[in-house]
Amino acid sequence: MHDAGQQDRLAALRHRIARLEGGSQRIKPLPFGLRAIDTHLPGGGLARGALHEMIEAGLASEFAGCTTLFTAGIAARLKGPVLWCLTRRDLFAPGLLRAGLHPDRVIYAEAEREREILPLIEEGLREKGLAAVVGEVTRMSLIASRRLQLAAEATGVTALVIRRWWTLAEKDLVQLPTAAVTRWRIAPALSELMPAPGLGRERWQVELLRCRGAEPRTWILEACDAKGRLALPADLADRSDQAADRRAAAS
């Protein structure tokens, strides 16, 4: 039963909850520019002034190749300088340019020890002039992530955390809960078949594992272009959204 009165009341309640939560809700979220994702996410995009967590899956996941570009694409579409906090020097800056992140916009802060990285991210989040802070983190406890989330809410700077690991024990840490607003898992997917030998545009399996106010969901997407935008694969775009149909049928 969906009568108009119920919808209005729901909308009013949502509005009240949003006001109570404050912080991140004040700034307009960053849309991905893809209807499929934007309608699924609360507010129509990725919340700014919030903590987001990216996890790599698939082969060579300890190198976080896809996640790096995914994160760089988000940072590139925000306006302003970006602080990138890292411990390992395996980042290849020319690769970030493919997502449209200009080298002049990125300030790197290189920590020697893992435990120095979270304070660096927090320091960055307290700076209003930044667009985003990207952090490559192995250990992030619930309390630490809560601190980052609060710092991000206070200034409106978006925190993007890439989870890194080098051992299996460290990889298991990724399963632990954090206070991040969304948690994404990116895995490389087979690129489209080309008529001639060669490689087409990269494709990812993008999973929204956790999101406050939305259900988990999986998409197959084409990787960031030179403006940091994702795209729906052409051969998949025209197919009907079966999950939505099923839900509609069930209700």
Added chain:
Amino acid sequence: MTVHTVGSRRIVRAACAAAQEAGLHVGMALAQAQALVPNLHVVDATPDEDEASLRDLARWAIGYSPVVAPDPPDGLWIDIAGVAHLFGSEEELLADLTSRLMRQGIAAKAAVADAPGAAWAVARYGAGGVVPTGRTVDAVATLSIRALRIAADKLSALHRLGIERVGQLAAMPRAPLVRRFGRDVALRLDQALGHAFEPITPLIPKEAPTASCAFAEPIGRIEDLKAVVLRLAGDLCRQLERRGEGARRLDLLFQRVDQKSACLRVGTARVNRDPAHLAKLFDERLQTIDPGFGIEEIALVASKVEPLTETQVQARGLGDQEASEADMGQLVDRLAARIGMRKVYRLAPVQSLVPERMARRIPALAPPTGSVWPENLPRPTRLLDPPELVVATALLPDHPPRFFVWRRIRHTVGKADGPERITPEWWNGNKGSAARDYYRVETEQGGRFWIFRDAPTAEGGRWWMHGFFA
């Protein structure tokens, strides 16, 4: 060679390297030296000038640490507690210091140790270098007792008793030692072994703006320290404002009740005169200070200043660019206070196609370069440095690999792109790295890798894993 007069004798005070090779040494009578080397160039020693230039050198060494004191006639004390990380490590700091002195034409020997006395001994009578923490006794024990800074008459008395090494002296019963040779020998021994504390009175350049504060009751709580630092920063910034200057480097010196001292140093990326900001740079590091029984005096010194004129600040909204840039300066300072100025940087493109050389570090606040890498080249997001050897099988000589084994896992290649040949620039001399043929490969599981062959197959080229694509 210089000489000075002791009583009626003329004694060699200092000798250059060539003179030392000819067999002359400090403390030798001039007549004997002239007998050894007939056409000896002799200059009268000028102790006052020596001391003045030693003070100049000490002022120069403040670039390394705020606590520097001249140690006449020929030494410098530098307290590097809490500053070594700015240079990477103690070894790197030492190498930097000695090589710079060498370039100025000063032959120097330096040592780092837990206690000033031990560093003195190792620098003069040992091998120099860094004495690891806790190994002071081992390092000093084998040295000659001359390394203890004791008076010449006591030295000869010890020699007569057959005591040549510090270790022998340390092994002697303490009470008879003090009775026989006096308290100062025992004190010097303790100072060299790190058992007794020895204060270094820092040389504060007269012209540096300083704000200091002495307390009637010693303080030790971290909140109190923070409040004091903020007040001192306010004082200092008022002084700087009158002089039309701003700080680039600040030193915070603590004097404890037990006469021990401690110091902290921070730098700013851009010349700055904002007390709240400058005080905040010390916040994190104040926790590392051990107040002991209390701190009775704190001094804040702007050891490096630069002119800073008043600038017209545009209203917010009009000068958006200006405002955000100033903020970045403060952010960079705060980050640098945690990890060191060298660890906060930007990457600028280099006109090179060799992956390892495509970027160089520039200061975080350098003006925008505006240049970018060529955009149409497919480049990975993560680079494996150094590349790892893989075993690969290609069907035809110039084809991409069909299978490869990397880290003991066999991957089957589904799609591939390449080769892209990258050769080192001729102006860098083609030594070492030859031309590489790069392939982008996608395995059947979807992983995308950057693999190269370091020579054509016919010449026995090997395959290497070099990067990871998105």
